[in-house]
Amino acid sequence: MAFLKLYCRNRSAVLGLVILVSVLVLAATASIFFPDDPFRLAGKPMSPPGENGYLLGSDTLGRDVAAGIAHGARTSLLIGGLATAVAVLLGVVLGGFAGYFGGWIDDLLMRVTEMFQTIPSFIFAILIVAIMKPSINSIVIAIAVVSWPAVARLVRGEFMSMRNREFVQACHIVGMSDWRIMLREILPNCLSPIIVAGSLMVATAILIESGLSFLGLGDPNIISWGFQIGAGRTVLRSAWWVCTFPGVAILLTVLAINLVGEGLNDALNPRLRNRT
Amino acid sequence: MSSEMPTPALLDIRNLHVSLPASAERPYAVESVDYTLGRNEILCLVGESGSGKSITARAVMGLLPAPHVAVSAGQILFNGEDLTTAEPSRMREIRGGEISMIFQEPMTALNPVMTIGKQIDEVIRFHAKLSRRQRRTRAMELIDSVHLPDPARIIKAYPHELSGGQRQRAMIAMALAMEPKILIADEPTTALDVTTQAQILKLIKELQRDHDTGVLFITHDFGVVADIADRVAVMQQGEIVEIGSANEVLNHPTHSYTQRLISAVPSLQPRAARELSTNVELDVRDLRKTYRSGGGWFGLGGAEKIVRAADNVSATLHHGETLGIVGESGSGKSTLARCIVRLIDAEAGEIIYKGTDLRPLDRAQMRPYRSKIQMVFQDPFASLNPRSKVGRIIADGPVILGAKASDAEKRAREMLELVGLDAQAFNRYPHEFSGGQRQRIGIARALALDPEILVADEPVSALDVSIQAQVLQLLADIRERLQLSMIFITHDLRVAAQVCDRISVMRLGQVVEQGPTAELFANAAHPYTRELINAVPGRDWIPDARPPND
Numbered sequence: 124m125a126f127l128k129l130y131c132r133n134r135s136a137v138l139g140l141v142i143l144v145s146v147l148v149l150a151a152t153a154s155i156f157f158p159d160d161p162f163r164l165a166g167k168p169m170s171p172p173g174e175n176g177y178l179l180g181s182d183t184l185g186r187d188v189a190a191g192i193a194h195g196a197r198t199s200l201l202i203g204g205l206a207t208a209v210a211v212l213l214g215v216v217l218g219g220f221a222g223y224f225g226g227w228i229d230d231l232l233m234r235v236t237e238m239f240q241t242i243p244s245f246i247f248a249i250l251i252v253a254i255m256k257p258s259i260n261s262i263v264i265a266i267a268v269v270s271w272p273a274v275a276r277l278v279r280g281e282f283m284s285m286r287n288r289e290f291v292q293a294c295h296i297v298g299m300s301d302w303r304i305m306l307r308e309i310l311p312n313c314l315s316p317i318i319v320a321g322s323l324m325v326a327t328a329i330l331i332e333s334g335l336s337f338l339g340l341g342d343p344n345i346i347s348w349g350f351q352i353g354a355g356r357t358v359l360r361s362a363w364w365v366c367t368f369p370g371v372a373i374l375l376t377v378l379a380i381n382l383v384g385e386g387l388n389d390a391l392n393p394r395l396r397n398r399t
Numbered sequence: 400m401s402s403e404m405p406t407p408a409l410l411d412i413r414n415l416h417v418s419l420p421a422s423a424e425r426p427y428a429v430e431s432v433d434y435t436l437g438r439n440e441i442l443c444l445v446g447e448s449g450s451g452k453s454i455t456a457r458a459v460m461g462l463l464p465a466p467h468v469a470v471s472a473g474q475i476l477f478n479g480e481d482l483t484t485a486e487p488s489r490m491r492e493i494r495g496g497e498i499s500m501i502f503q504e505p506m507t508a509l510n511p512v513m514t515i516g517k518q519i520d521e522v523i524r525f526h527a528k529l530s531r532r533q534r535r536t537r538a539m540e541l542i543d544s545v546h547l548p549d550p551a552r553i554i555k556a557y558p559h560e561l562s563g564g565q566r567q568r569a570m571i572a573m574a575l576a577m578e579p580k581i582l583i584a585d586e587p588t589t590a591l592d593v594t595t596q597a598q599i600l601k602l603i604k605e606l607q608r609d610h611d612t613g614v615l616f617i618t619h620d621f622g623v624v625a626d627i628a629d630r631v632a633v634m635q636q637g638e639i640v641e642i643g644s645a646n647e648v649l650n651h652p653t654h655s656y657t658q659r660l661i662s663a664v665p666s667l668q669p670r671a672a673r674e675l676s677t678n679v680e681l682d683v684r685d686l687r688k689t690y691r692s693g694g695g696w697f698g699l700g701g702a703e704k705i706v707r708a709a710d711n712v713s714a715t716l717h718h719g720e721t722l723g724i725v726g727e728s729g730s731g732k733s734t735l736a737r738c739i740v741r742l743i744d745a746e747a748g749e750i751i752y753k754g755t756d757l758r759p760l761d762r763a764q765m766r767p768y769r770s771k772i773q774m775v776f777q778d779p780f781a782s783l784n785p786r787s788k789v790g791r792i793i794a795d796g797p798v799i800l801g802a803k804a805s806d807a808e809k810r811a812r813e814m815l816e817l818v819g820l821d822a823q824a825f826n827r828y829p830h831e832f833s834g835g836q837r838q839r840i841g842i843a844r845a846l847a848l849d850p851e852i853l854v855a856d857e858p859v860s861a862l863d864v865s866i867q868a869q870v871l872q873l874l875a876d877i878r879e880r881l882q883l884s885m886i887f888i889t890h891d892l893r894v895a896a897q898v899c900d901r902i903s904v905m906r907l908g909q910v911v912e913q914g915p916t917a918e919l920f921a922n923a924a925h926p927y928t929r930e931l932i933n934a935v936p937g938r939d940w941i942p943d944a945r946p947p948n949d
Binding site: 288289290292293294295296297298299303308311312 | 737742762765766772773774776777778781782783786787795796799800841844848
């Protein structure tokens with residue numbers, strides 16, 4: 124309860140949470156309001172919003188833009204969440220090991236991390252998806268692979284600063300095992316920055332997924348916002364609505380997640396707690 | 400001294416109130432405080448942490464963290480001018496020009512990316528119209544006046560290139576650049592070693608006399624007060640409870656709080672020697688630990704730095720005794736403690752406990768011995784996991800050694816009682832406790848494993864003097880009751896005199912002298928030991944103000 128109160132002090136974070144919950148509800152109810160396959164050719168192509176029974180218009184092939192957005196929300200959130208979970212898991216494990224043990228383990232893991240960081244992340248993601256076949260799995264893997272180094276760096280720093288704290292030394296002295304120290308003593312003390320970084324990473328993941336779909340590297344059987352924008356870009360001047368509404372959806376979702384992340388940061392970071 | 404002459408006060412603080420935000424424990428940080436500071440006088444403000452002594456000084460400088468903390472009533476008259484209502488531009492002129500301040504931690508008070516010369520130059524440039532050359536000459540004079548060697552080199556040095564004492568001297572040079580009428584010193588020697596502290600105190604006194612400065616000296620250490628003060632004001636909970644000449648307050652205190660504080664100051668007179676067993680509990684022989692840094696891969700990067708933190712250290716701990724390891728920072732005393740409890744691995748030597756050399760043992764082999772040697776840490780705030788409940792912190796040790804959860808819990812409750820804490824503490828988090836209580840929790844954690852040897856690394860140096868006395872008493876009781884042998888690491892010779900049966904003096908990784916406490920204090924053989932003993936603040940002051948009913 125105290126946490127909720129702290130969180131609600133930040134107005135824009137509350138706004139972000141409201142938008143995010145709306146997107147979640149939209150994704151959850153997509154099959155109720157738009158029971159048909161979003162790829163189905165529903166009627167007259169290029170209908171402007173509000174005409175021919177299309178709330179947000181139809182695209183060049185007569186697919187319902189509104190249905191696409193609702194179903195696309197599922198894809199975006201699913202991929203964003205999944206990819207982030209994989210990246211955070213990988214990053215926490217590798218960063219934790221590097222920070223806790225230090226020495227040659229740290230050197231080795233950090234050189235590997237740096238190797239990943241030197242390649243521009245979006246191009247790297249394209250490369251991975253192009254090598255594997257475009258599918259949900261390959262996209263999740265690609266996004267996770269380009270995202271984990273940041274988490275690993277963060278967790279390594281946290282573990283390094285914790286490892287020499289006296290309370291950790293006290294655990295060594297009673298003979299606690301390394302696993303137990305890492306999981307039960309250090310990790311709970313680094314959770315706040317990890318949660319904040321993770322929440323912001325969901326937004327980045329959604330953007331990467333949209334970018335990949337836009338370039339035609341998305342899963343061909345699943346509708347997504349990026350795919351919709353890609354499909355509408357040739358008719359941007361004659362049928363503005365095909366690109367605009369999915370674009371607004373991406374904008375709002377990413378903005379909402381960023382606001383939530385910032386709100387979590389304010390609420391979880393004790394140094395910012397007294398900020399007015 | 401000057402306090403006897405009725406000269407008009409340089410600084411006259413009348414009925415000062417500083418308010419705290421509504422969420423704080425008390426409404427005022429400082430409440431109806433009155434005091435005066437004359438020319439050529441050193442007034443010491445003494446008090447424990449949270450007594451409001453720093454806040455009064457900051458109020459004078461106009462450095463309160465407004466708007467949360469602000470002067471809400473009263474006057475601060477500086478030569479008759481009320482500083483509480485002064486314009487910001489006037490305050491800027493006064494700060495650094497007429498009133499200046501030195502801080503506890505010179506490393507953070509100096510800008511790390513500017514040379515010392517530049518930082519002194521800035522002060523002069525802001526307050527006076529002088530040419531570049533004149534300013535440089537003045538800066539050189541200042542550096543020379545605080546007895547820093549080779550001013551031409553110091554002026555070009557960055558703060559990290561100087562030692563702690565040199566940095567504090569540089570800070571003093573900066574503070575004195577404009578010949579201020581008042582110097583406010585906020586715990587200026589607390590972060591320094593005792594020998595450096597003695598030099599800095601001497602320097603402040605000398606400069607104050609030469610320049611007729613009024614010094615407002617804030618400290619928690621009665622020894623320092625005895626060395627430096629003309630007058631003393633004792634603060635408690637934001638109020639001044641007693642103010643008077645140094646002799647009155649230190650030797651004939653009237654307020655019960657002052658009496659309590661002074662009686663809590665450990666005496667330098669070693670306590671009577673005890674009968675000791677000659678059974679050796681732990682024998683450390685020729686222990687060696689070297690730290691290397693720099694170098695980089697394949698010898699690229701800077702030159703390798705080698706620090707011998709423990710250089711062939713030997714020490715013997717007898718059954719039931721307290722062995723003190725005394726030394727200044729960097730002497731290797733903490734390294735020695737951490738080698739003994741096997742937190743760090745020494746490269747060579749022997750740590751013999753009941754016939755077994757513990758040094759070469761690996762983690763699994765060490766496990767059966769873990770419970771026998773336990774440690775109490777220095778910082779009561781860092782040594783407890785903020786996310787764990789107190790009960791779990793204490794019970795974890797027995798659980799790891801294979802006790803059943805219910806037994807471990809019972810043991811933890813017993814330990815809490817043993818160290819004088821309420822049983823309710825079991826389900827609370829560390830942040831709900833004060834520093835002294837946390838240190839008790841740390842002791843309970845160490846005792847939960849039923850150890851035979853307790854290694855205490857500066858266990859009281861982060862605590863206020865009255866709490867310090869209680870924790871020392873607790874440690875002494877426990878040692879008696881549980882027949883523990885103790886290795887007690889401290890930089891404070893007063894504490895060592897009261898706690899230790901024998902003392903080893905360490906310097907630069909080596910034991911320079913060891914012997915029974917009384918003998919060591921009476922006739923130290925090594926010049927460094929003598930230097931340490933002579934540097935103890937307030938050495939000549941023997942507190943005899945025990946409350947009558949104690």
